[in-house]
Amino acid sequence: AQSVTQPDIHITVSEGASLELRCNYSYGATPYLFWYVQSPGQGLQLLLKYFSGDTLVQGIKGFEAEFKRSQSSFNLRKPSVHWSDAAEYFCAVGAGSNFGNEKLTFGTGTRLTIIP
Amino acid sequence: DARVTQTPRHKVTEMGQEVTMRCQPILGHNTVFWYRQTMMQGLELLAYFRNRAPLDDSGMPKDRFSAEMPDATLATLKIQPSEPRDSAVYFCASGLSEKLFFGSGTQLSVL
Numbered sequence: 182a183q184s185v186t187q188p189d190i191h192i193t194v195s196e197g198a199s200l201e202l203r204c205n206y207s208y209g210a211t212p213y214l215f216w217y218v219q220s221p222g223q224g225l226q227l228l229l230k231y232f233s234g235d236t237l238v239q240g241i242k243g244f245e246a247e248f249k250r251s252q253s254s255f256n257l258r259k260p261s262v263h264w265s266d267a268a269e270y271f272c273a274v275g276a277g278s279n280f281g282n283e284k285l286t287f288g289t290g291t292r293l294t295i296i297p
Numbered sequence: 298d299a300r301v302t303q304t305p306r307h308k309v310t311e312m313g314q315e316v317t318m319r320c321q322p323i324l325g326h327n328t329v330f331w332y333r334q335t336m337m338q339g340l341e342l343l344a345y346f347r348n349r350a351p352l353d354d355s356g357m358p359k360d361r362f363s364a365e366m367p368d369a370t371l372a373t374l375k376i377q378p379s380e381p382r383d384s385a386v387y388f389c390a391s392g393l394s395e396k397l398f399f400g401s402g403t404q405l406s407v408l
Contacts, residue, residue, distance in 0.1 A: 224301070224388055224399030225340075232395070271340065279328060280395035283352070287340040 183208040183274045187288035194262050195296050202257040202291050204272035213281030214255040215273040216246055219290075225271060231255065232280060242266070267295045299323045301391050301400035309406045315377040318403045321370055322391030326398075329372045330390040331357075331364055334402070340388075346372065379407045 184207045194200050206212055213232055217225040229240025236248040246257045255272060272288040275281020302321040310316055322329050330345040344354035344364040354364060361380070366372045376383055386402045 222401070224390075224401045226399070227397065230395070278347075279392060279397075282330075282392045282395070282397045283328065283345065283347070285342065285397075289339045 183212070183276055183284075183286045185272050185274050185286055185288035187270075187272055187291050189291045190289070191292045191294065193294040193296060196264055197261050200257075200259045200262045200266070200293070202270050202272075202293070204255045204257065204288060205253050206255060206272070206274045207253065208274050208276065210276075211250075213275035214246075214248060215275060215281075215285070216240065216244070216255075216257050217271045217273060217287075218242075219269045219271065221268075228257070228270075230280075262293075262295055264295045264297070267293055269293070299398075301389055301398050303387075303389050303400035303403050305403060306401065307404045307406075309408065310379055311408050312380055313378045314407075315375065316379045316383075316405060316407075318374045318387050318389075318405070320372040320374075320389030320391075320400060322372060322389070323393075323398055324370075326391035326393045326396075328392040328397075329366060330392070330397075331372070331374050332388040332390065332399075333385045334388060335385045343374070343387075376405075379405075381407045383407050 186205045215230045216228040219225050231248045269290045271290045273285050275285045277284035304319045328347050331343040343357040349366040363375045388402045390399045
């Protein structure tokens with residue numbers, strides 16, 4: 182069975198500082214990997230996804246993530262955070278049809294707080 | 298912008314009452330998902346449909362929950378009877394191929 186681990190429950194970063202959110206997955210084959218962001222009272226919004234090819238993927242809002250098969254990781258990064266980046270971030274692994282969307286397993290999330 | 302619409306946004310009800318949550322998927326999307334989010338369990342897939350046919354509802358308590366798609370523009374999730382442990386945020390998502398979009402959710406409180 183597939184699983185996702187986000188080891189950091191809560192991270193606090195100063196505005197303008199760099200950010201890295203950790204994600205480790207477990208899956209038998211090459212996974213479909215996703216990062217979603219959830220603002221308070223809102224649904225999840227896709228930041229970026231990895232299906233195949235280049236292991237460094239670019240997403241919206243200046244985020245990027247790197248797939249490292251040897252470490253079973255898909256960490257999310259941003260070089261300089263903005264106050265509007267404060268939210269909950271979810272890593273997910275997918276399998277099955279529609280590029281993994283039909284069997285998504287989410288991590289428990291990392292809450293990001295930005296301080297001035 | 299196309300979006301997934303969920304109603305109601307908030308619902309407070311008493312234990313034992315029937316609750317119906319509705320979702321209007323994005324036009325043209327062929328898959329619809331129901332997720333439940335709680336602090337303890339995180340995001341759990343309850344059920345999903347492809348081309349209106351139910352494909353997997355193994356995540357759903359069968360005795361009290363039911364999910365249907367009476368037509369391509371409407372998906373419903375019903376709880377009867379509701380219990381306090383059903384209190385959660387229920388999300389609908391619709392998708393086509395690699396695209397997947399979530400609604401803003403229905404926050405359900407069962408007293």
